[in-house]
Structure formats: C-alpha cells, structure tokens
Amino acid sequence: MVNKLEGRGVTAIQDACLDYLLGSSDTPPASVGTVEPATLRQYEGYYEFLSSRSQFTAFMDILLSGVTLFVERDTLWMKTFIVEAEALLPVNETRFRTVSEPSATMAFISDQSSTLVLTGSRGYYERGPYWFAVLRLVLFVGAVAAAVSTLVYALYWVPLCLIQRIFKKGKTPPYLRIRILPLASVVSLLVGVVAFE
Secondary structure, eight states: OOTTTGGGGHHHHHHHHHHHTTTTTOOOOOOOOOOOOHHTTTEEEEEOOOOOOHHHHHHHHHHSOOEEEEEEEEEEEESSSSSSSSSEESSSSSSSEEEEOSOOEEEEEEEOOOOEEEETEEEEEEOOOOOHHHHHHHHEEEEHHHHHHHHHHHHHHHHHHHHHHTTTTTOOOOTTHHHHHHHHHHHHHHHHHHHHH
C-alpha cells in the first residue's frame, strides 16, 4: 500500500491515522486563502514526478505519475495521467490543499536552478516541458509494440523452423540469426524483470 503510485498509499495511511487520533473530535476549520488568477497561472504546466519509492519502477513513475496543472474558473486544478482533475485550494500564494484536506499539503518552491517545484505529501515534482513527456511516452509505447511484435512473429517462424528441421522439408528460413537476436533480447529482458521483481 505504501508503494502505490503518486503516494496515494501514504495519503490513505495518514487519513486513517487522523481518523483514529481525532476520533469524534471536531475537525479544525479548513484553511482558506485568496490568490489572484494571474498568480495561479504562474504555476500552470507539466510537473514530472521525481520521488519514486522504488528504483525498479522509477521509469514507470516518471512516465505515468506526472501531473498537469491548469487554471479554470479562477481555480488551480491538478490532473494526473489516469485520475480525474481535482481542485487545489490556496492557503496562501505558495501553499495549497485539496477539498478533503484541512490544511496545506502541497507547496510551490524554486530549486537552486530556479526550476519550479511542487512538493508535499504526494511527492516531489519538477516542472518541465510537456512535449518531452509526451514524446518519451510515445517512444516507450513504440518500443513495447516492437518488442511485442517480435514475440508475435516468433509464434509463426519458430514452429515453422522446427518442423522443417525435424522433417527435413524445405530450406532453413533465411536470415535466421537476425530473427533470433531480437527475440532473445526481448526474452532476456522479460526474464530479468520477473527475476528481480
């Protein structure tokens, strides 16, 4: 649960702890602030998730756990790759919370290179170019499709090659080594993923 994407496992644990500690006590009033739309628009853009809890799946977090911030109806919204957009309510000009949170859980800061950073209970995000995130995802999907096509094509030529060798009918398919190399690379990658998961 703790290692779920986007820190939602940790958020669920925090909520459970608060419910236990507060019991029947009244929840403190939620923090409310007013921020000009022009200030909110300064935070718009794509933010890359850089605080993965597992280095083994860090590349998937980078691909799928980034967030897009945009302003609509004078409200800052946060949209992830899969989850629907949710409103970020200002506590002050740099600190925000969601509707279900009584106090600020996210804040905007600048790092040493003046890159805008979103950090808080959900993790650490750095603003970057959206086109690069899309390009990286497209290239990843293309690589996966190429790997899958190698496996699918192997379902045809491997049995055919074995039948021809067993019954000695027909010629050995040309360029056999070229066919074997990509298949072997995909199989070795899958074996490595399963072995070290």
